[in-house]
Amino acid sequence: MSTHAHDNPLDRERTHLLSSRAALRAMREDVESLDIRDVTANWVNAEVLARQIDERVKALADLSDTPLFFGRLDYLHAPGAERAEGAEGEQFYIGRRHVHDGEGDPMVIDWRAPVSQPFYRASKKDPMDVGLRRRFGYTGGDLTAYEDEHLSDPGESARTSKLLQREIERPRVGPMRDIVATIQPEQDEIVRGELGATVCVQGGPGTGKTAVGLHRVAYLLYAHRERLARTGTLVIGPNRSFLHYIEQVLPALGELTVRQATVDDLVGHVEVTGADDAAAAVVKGDARMAEVVRRAVYSHVVLPTEPVVVVRGSRRWRVPAYELESIVRELLDRDIRYGAARDALPQRISHAVLVQMERAGEAPDDRVQDSVARNTAVKAAVKAIWPAVDPAKLVLRLLTDAEFLAVHAEGLLDEEERKTILWAKPVRSVKSAKWSAADAVLIDETRDVVERTHSLGHVVLDEAQDLSPMQYRAVGRRCTTGSATVLGDLAQGTTPWATRSWGEALAHLGKTDGVVEELTAGFRVPTDVITYASRLLPHIAPGLTPVASIRDNPGFFAVRPVADATEVVAACAELLRHEGSTGLIAADARVPELTEALTAAGIPYLAPGEETTAETRLTLVPASLAKGLEYDYVVLDEPQAVVDGEPDERTGLRRLYVSLTRAVSGLTITHTAPLPKQLA
Template sequence: MREDAQSLDIRDVTANWVNAEVLQRQIDERIKALADLSHTPLFFGRLDYLHAPGADRAEGAEGEQFYIGRRHVHDGDGDPMVIDWRAPVSQPFYRASKKDPMDVALRRRFGYTGGELTAYEDEHLSDPEEVARTSALLQQEIERPRVGPMRDIVATIQPEQDEIVRSGLAGSVCVQGGPGTGKTAVGLHRVAYLLYAHRERLARTGTLVIGPNKSFLHYIEQVLPALGELEVKQATVDDLVAQGTQVEVRGTDDSAAAVIKGDARMAEVLRRALRSHITEPTEGVVVVRGSRRWRVPSYELQDIVRELAARDMRYGAAREALPRRIAHAVLVQMERAGEAPDDRVQDSVARNTAVKAAVKAVWPAVDPAKLVLRLLSDAEFLAEHAEGLLDEAEQKAILWQKPARSVRSAKWSAADAVLIDEVGDLVERTHSLGHVVLDEAQDLSPMQYRAVGRRATTGSVTVLGDLAQGTTPWATRSWGEALAHLGKADAVVEELTAGFRVPTDVITYASRLLPHIAPGLAPVKSVRENPGQFEVRAVTGDAEIVDACRRALENEGSVGLIAADARCEGLGAALGEAGLAYLSPGEETTAESRLTLVPASLAKGLEYDYVVLDEPGAIVAGEPDGRTGLRRLYVALTRAVSGLVVVHCAPLPGELGRV
């Protein structure tokens, strides 16, 4: 298929060089999408149907055999050899069971080692005498060591996951999933499915995956290309607002200020501040055309301004409409005087100097960054527009102690940039995408939710998160509240409770924290047959922690040393003195370099075969409050795929109980 695309000759089929360039680019993208991926087999399963799909079973039409893979493959005659996993005919591979075989006689799974076919396993779904059993290949694939970036789960998608993946584009979905339930993978595979089912529409409107940080995005960036999808963009919320606001984030807020700036009440404060620039006209407008003078009296001008202000329009759109409304009033007078003005006359009147001056005075242009700068620098201006919304203490908390002289010199924080983005949308509508995936959503503030939501006003979203893993002072308390801020209150909330990544002993230990951090959530139940390696070990110093890492490296797979941020520098020095090379989060593990030193604040969303968790008490103490600290610890405890060793000199947090 790739050779066919490379051999295409377009010299005689294009009308001009522009068409040739466009067509050649499409061919190049097709060739790129057909590239071989090392260690990624094209097919992983087979379905033998009892009857031909769509045929009347009474006719006894003989069933067909389909190989299921990551992408469609056809032979030289165009006949399919491998069916894309997203096609309807592939769905029974994920959902068929002994109770509901979905007309499938046999389901075959293939096992690979380094890209080489090494095993296969058959399930005779229509045979009443065969006992249903857990797939050994499925278990092996789930427990396979994780070296390198996140890989797709296309061969191991479970029925409850597949239902979410294949849900329609029109509806938004929120997935609540504990550690290791595959919610991130479900979100990424949902994007791949939607691009398959609605490719032309999403090609026009665009898709976006939003993650919590650069390390996380780097970790997941190979999943969609492995499924043949190369055009999906990835970003953090900070990236999005930076693109929209064009301000440089150089400052930070304390937690109190960040919480208030992220509160949804700030949206109304900003709206009031913006609308305060609209003033009621006190004088009329006189338009001179040739020897005639046409006057729009102040009361009529006031009616026009009030009508525009009362409408649900963007500030900028209403400002652009104002001169045309004034020009229309002039044209009405001209028609009454017996003239016959046309659209060109109306355009000319709208561009008249007197009309422009009136618009500038009544409805001035507003720079979003300058508005937020004034709001955070001018106590009286803030008090005027925050009245009844923020109390004096809250207003004082967000005011800058040293006001900046200009937008460029201001030390904007990430929360400030979100405020500027909000004003920008009040002035001019933000471009909406067709579908947005928002991962680790529980850590967003209401204002950040609004920033994401306005980028999907005409599209749908897939929200992924775990309320128990919220580690910011403004962490989401309920998905209903979060979805309302996102503008998707009607989204369906799905819960995943089957754990595929974290071993039974590890998730059971971590779940001791759930009653203290998220009492209403059901604990994750691991479906893995291997309970995993688990140990809590008291140590006397860094040398023993290094030794624990050395022992973990004796196993196959990646190793993560997770520690409180304040302890990472010292542990890094200890590893260096011991001759153990280590990576930073986001750097890709290899067979030669498998140890990563992970600050607890960056552990979310990452996974390692073996984890050495340093000083749980220090992780808890490193957060502004105990509950947030316990949630950070819960995240750190649940990064292991095969084994976890907890090492500590200080006493363990009491919430973990006795081992």
């Protein structure tokens, strides 16, 4: 390194960046050059190993637009060492992934490592043995700025970091980015929570709850890699466009193995081609349906009245009805799945026969027990006493056979509720049925009564406020032996069955010991915008703390009366002069008219979830799909139409709250009709 580089700290940091990139390249080349011919005994092992190497190479990719490190910590003492007088502390560069040089010495430390924690948590009050915290600023992948905080210098006052602020307010084009450089102390506490703990994050718009959830998965995979590699992790989002929007975050953090799905994907045992009206969906999504389903499944068990007679050679062995009945009752009392009990029944009957054989002086072994269990008389008895249940057929019968439903819903659903969910027309078969999304959840519940659902190690559930109790149960089944991170905002619940309280949600999820954390600092939504949107809170979620924007940049905010759609398009054209993405959000019913107006004006646009490019930065968003998305600039067309597009006013106002809070830098509201009175 030349001597003048030592005088200019920025040059010195750029040199470290270049050598870190070279070290990462060397790490990647090491993996690529591995010769696996001698270590693999057969082609199956070779395939597995080759795939693991391939994944490792991918994980070591140097993403050009993603800075390798974003911070530096200068410790006063060596971490973990006795604080000897005059002992020099170490310097660590904090980045998205670990990088080491040829000798194995770290060049960049993973942000998830314990030694990186003070980067997020240290403060003037508690410097955590850090003398200096340095943040780096990048422009198009080049290191162009740095900013120092002397945490243990009593003379320097605490101040908001300009680079941090700039990174938070940076325009967004394309999918969601990670927030690894800007995680705040209250977010970091949630991110680094214990694996076994379920946490529910209530966070208003722009508080970073989605990012916190994704970084928590990345952290848990780092801290418990082997365990989670066995048990698996899953991120659940509300729809495809949302999942597409967030899907780049984990790979940027070096995590490639996390599955992403919607609740509908999880319960996709039948093809969904039908739709419920709101009233039917509310009843089908009610937790009482779980008990209706359970009763219906177990109603198939018939207590035996006849003995079972097993013929072997010249001998007949008779298991009397009263003994069979006590075997069946004992299986019913045990808390095991319907299918597991059905599989155990022939073995129990066989055991009763073996006891008689032994009493008669025979010495039967395991093979005899298996052969008796497979005896035709035993099989016939099992079929009569504990028949197999097909989950889809059972749900079909509940929805089409009024008498069958009445028997199993007695004391649970009243007559009106039963009528609401019964299908009007008879349906011949499971294949010809027009299943709705709520029916698919009922089938999933039934399957779980019959056989246990596979459980994962950790599940992240985003936009949770829109789930029905039965959907929560479906998610809960997938983490019975694991933990969950639940993310949502009660004020943004827009389904007729939206969550009323997080305590209720956690109970349906089977995680009553879950802790609720509230994020109230807004990093992404400008002050004027969030203040305006918060006027709706008393009407939609009276108990919630309004989000307080902590942004320096006030952004801009305008309410503009317009005559027609061409003026709405003109407002979009104005915003497109700025850098970044623009969303035109409108009531679903207004989308066709706005489509025509945009086409007539020659302005290209995308559908939600499609990636913005330099040429096409405008997305036309139906209000029903706006949740979870964000744009630098938003034109919100006709707020009253957004409210009117929903079945009731409260849901409409919640949909409006969601639509109002999608802007990161500026919002223009256009309207011909008067604005909703709640905004006055």
